[in-house]
Amino acid sequence: MTMNTRSLGTTGPQVSALGLGCMGMSALYGEADRAESIATIHAALEAGVTLLDTGDFYAMGHNEMLIGEALRAAPAARREQALLSVKFGALRDADGNWNGYDGRPAAVKNFAAYSLQRLGVDHIDVYRIARVDPDVPIEETVGAIAELVEKGYVRHIGLSEAGADTIRRAAATAPISDLQIEYSLISRGIEERILPTTRELGIAVTAYGVLSRGLISGHFRADRQLSPTDFRAHSPRFQGENLQHNLALVEALRKIAEGKGVSVAQIAIAWVLSRGEDIVPLIGARTRERLAEALGALEVTLDPADLAAIEEAVPADAAAGERYPEAQMAHLDSER
Ligand SMILES: NC(=O)c1ccc[n+]([C@@H]2O[C@H](COP(=O)([O-])OP(=O)(O)OC[C@H]3O[C@@H](n4cnc5c(N)ncnc54)[C@H](OP(=O)(O)O)[C@@H]3O)[C@@H](O)[C@H]2O)c1
Numbered sequence: 001m002t003m004n005t006r007s008l009g010t011t012g013p014q015v016s017a018l019g020l021g022c023m024g025m026s027a028l029y030g031e032a033d034r035a036e037s038i039a040t041i042h043a044a045l046e047a048g049v050t051l052l053d054t055g056d057f058y059a060m061g062h063n064e065m066l067i068g069e070a071l072r073a074a075p076a077a078r079r080e081q082a083l084l085s086v087k088f089g090a091l092r093d094a095d096g097n098w099n100g101y102d103g104r105p106a107a108v109k110n111f112a113a114y115s116l117q118r119l120g121v122d123h124i125d126v127y128r129i130a131r132v133d134p135d136v137p138i139e140e141t142v143g144a145i146a147e148l149v150e151k152g153y154v155r156h157i158g159l160s161e162a163g164a165d166t167i168r169r170a171a172a173t174a175p176i177s178d179l180q181i182e183y184s185l186i187s188r189g190i191e192e193r194i195l196p197t198t199r200e201l202g203i204a205v206t207a208y209g210v211l212s213r214g215l216i217s218g219h220f221r222a223d224r225q226l227s228p229t230d231f232r233a234h235s236p237r238f239q240g241e242n243l244q245h246n247l248a249l250v251e252a253l254r255k256i257a258e259g260k261g262v263s264v265a266q267i268a269i270a271w272v273l274s275r276g277e278d279i280v281p282l283i284g285a286r287t288r289e290r291l292a293e294a295l296g297a298l299e300v301t302l303d304p305a306d307l308a309a310i311e312e313a314v315p316a317d318a319a320a321g322e323r324y325p326e327a328q329m330a331h332l333d334s335e336r
Helices: 034-046 062-073 076-081 105-119 138-151 164-173 194-201 240-260 264-273 288-299 304-313
Strands: 005-007 014-016 019-021 051-055 083-088 090-092 098-101 124-129 154-160 176-182 204-208 279-283
Touching (some): 019 034, 034 076, 034 288, 051 062, 051 204, 051 279, 062 105, 083 105, 105 124, 124 138, 124 176, 138 164, 154 164, 164 176, 164 194, 176 194, 194 204, 240 264, 240 304, 264 288
Parallel strands (some): 019 051, 019 279, 051 083, 083 124, 124 154, 154 176, 204 279
Antiparallel strands (some): 005 014, 090 098
16 A cells, blocks of 8 residues: 655644644553553554654653664664654553643643653654633733744644644744644544634545544444543543444444445544545544554445445534533634
8 A cells, every 4th residue: 555645734744644632542542551552653664654743741741761772673765754743741540640731831831841751752743632722811821832833843833633723823923834633433522613723624534533533433342341531431422322323323324334335434534534635634543443444444445425425424514422521622722
């Protein structure tokens, strides 16, 4: 398979058409296997994936150290092709609680210094605050990253879950390569205002939750036991009647997938890929098996009849339940 590339906006680098999101290798989806996680990163690099996404708060530095270890163990050529996208800003404690966000310039520089050490690199390719800090003007947060760019510690500036007005203000401060935001068949909120804004400004979208955290992967079963630290144990879309409703949508999608001889996950990823060359899905695979399935989506072509059938099976507002619990929805600048 040859890996297609896409551009991270008009100012960012060329990256593989699919990025690897490493969050689930450390946190939020229950236990992960360290050796298999590292093998998955290596397999992704081997297949031509260049973009690796992480956050310094994914298990309090664990995810960055894991990626650092995987890169050190990879052949030099593979290590050099990796572009690291890092989120910062979330405040945690030793119990794993979430205590808000910090986008003050001094905090930005502090977060970056620690990330460089944990990752074992001399620069971060794309650096972004995970959630807009409501107490700090975005110009100040982005301005601090711009200073890191000037010093060579960061190459490009990204955003995460920012709304249209914030995106404009950020782009007026410094060049922005991409907005990281949830986008999938069942999370289409960005289509109304955010996507037209990024497109106008030449900013790419790195899409997460493309499989809605496994919900629309075709593998998620209603009787799956989730640990209390699993995000899905608290996500409205995975609860009771909402879950039944959402899994019925997956069955409608499965009929289309079977008709094309591909998997449900591949249809869901291919659909996001089909929405525009400016969109790069981040795939949350944490095993080589899931990674291989996700990469197979690059070979899936959706013609107008397929797209119409998918739209009929899963209309834009079909999902039951919000994409985050209420308290976390309040942190989303993109939902204002
Ligand atoms: N900016 C933000 O606010 C934000 C928020 C969340 C995530 N992210 C980033 O985006 C990345 C992707 O997000 P996500 O993990 O929620 O995405 P996702 O791809 O929607 O969900 C990943 C989960 O789907 C399941 N799955 C089933 N089949 C799969 C397949 N073939 N390939 C991949 N996963 C499959 C896996 O769960 P099981 O392994 O349990 O089966 C996996 O943990 C994250 O790793 C993180 O880097 C960013």
